[in-house]
Amino acid sequence: MAKLQVAIDLLTTEDALALAAKVAPYVDIIELGTPLIKNMGSTVITAMKNAHPDKLVFADLKTADAGELEADIAFKAGADLVTVMGAAGNATIIGALKAAKAHGKGVVVDTIGYPDRVKRAQEVIELGVEFVELHAGLDEQWTDGYSIQVLIDEAGRAGVPVSIAGGVNLSNITAVIEAGAQVAVAGAAIYGAEDPARAAKELREAIDAVLVE
Numbered sequence: 359m360a361k362l363q364v365a366i367d368l369l370t371t372e373d374a375l376a377l378a379a380k381v382a383p384y385v386d387i388i389e390l391g392t393p394l395i396k397n398m399g400s401t402v403i404t405a406m407k408n409a410h411p412d413k414l415v416f417a418d419l420k421t422a423d424a425g426e427l428e429a430d431i432a433f434k435a436g437a438d439l440v441t442v443m444g445a446a447g448n449a450t451i452i453g454a455l456k457a458a459k460a461h462g463k464g465v466v467v468d469t470i471g472y473p474d475r476v477k478r479a480q481e482v483i484e485l486g487v488e489f490v491e492l493h494a495g496l497d498e499q500w501t502d503g504y505s506i507q508v509l510i511d512e513a514g515r516a517g518v519p520v521s522i523a524g525g526v527n528l529s530n531i532t533a534v535i536e537a538g539a540q541v542a543v544a545g546a547a548i549y550g551a552e553d554p555a556r557a558a559k560e561l562r563e564a565i566d567a568v569l570v571e
């Protein structure tokens with residue numbers, strides 16, 4: 359069953375907890391965005407897991423080196439999943455996986471900036487990561503001519519477990535799920551909405567509608 363992940367790109371623990379409280383009934387995974395973790399440190403991970411022990415807490419560390427050390431910090435703080443950059447060497451991913459095994463948790467590889475996201479996804483799945491994020495980051499999304507269709511096409515070709523992140527919203531989430539993504543990641547479409555709970559509910563319903571077809 360496909361999952362909905364809310365990406366919280368807000369900057370304080372207080373704001374992140376307030377948003378999570380509104381949208382938790384509709385999401386499976388609560389992502390603490392990289393800017394949020396950089397601003398608040400690992401305490402935001404602990405605060406979120408304490409508030410939502412029934413949800414998967416995703417710490418978007420975007421680790422590029424020292425994989426075991428960084429992943430261990432986040433898992434000790436309460437994270438269920440952490441991200442390592444696909445552009446990092448396999449040794450970094452393997453290090454994070456070692457920490458994940460020690461804590462009974464998981465690693466997700468983020469493909470931001472990687473030239474061939476599908477090829478890298480197929481490589482790193484072999485290492486034992488949970489899934490691979492086909493991801494166009496905020497800067498890429500703001501580049502002229504960007505379209506999420508690129509990620510949707512890649513998901514169709516990948517043949518391994520993937521999520522899609524990079525402007526998921528109500529107009530494209532059906533295509534995201536139909537392409538085979540196991541997780542749809544929505545940030546601005548939820549935290550930037552006038553009514554975040556309603557936005558999350560509509561995204562959830564769109565996912566569920568694909569499943570019952």
Ligand SMILES: O=C([C@H](O)CO)[C@H](O)[C@H](O)COP(=O)(O)O
Nearest residue numbers: 365391392495524525544545546
């Ligand atoms: O991971 C993200 C980005 O790198 C900043 O941390 C976003 O959370 C991700 O791109 C999803 O956000 P939207 O594109 O706004 O849906």
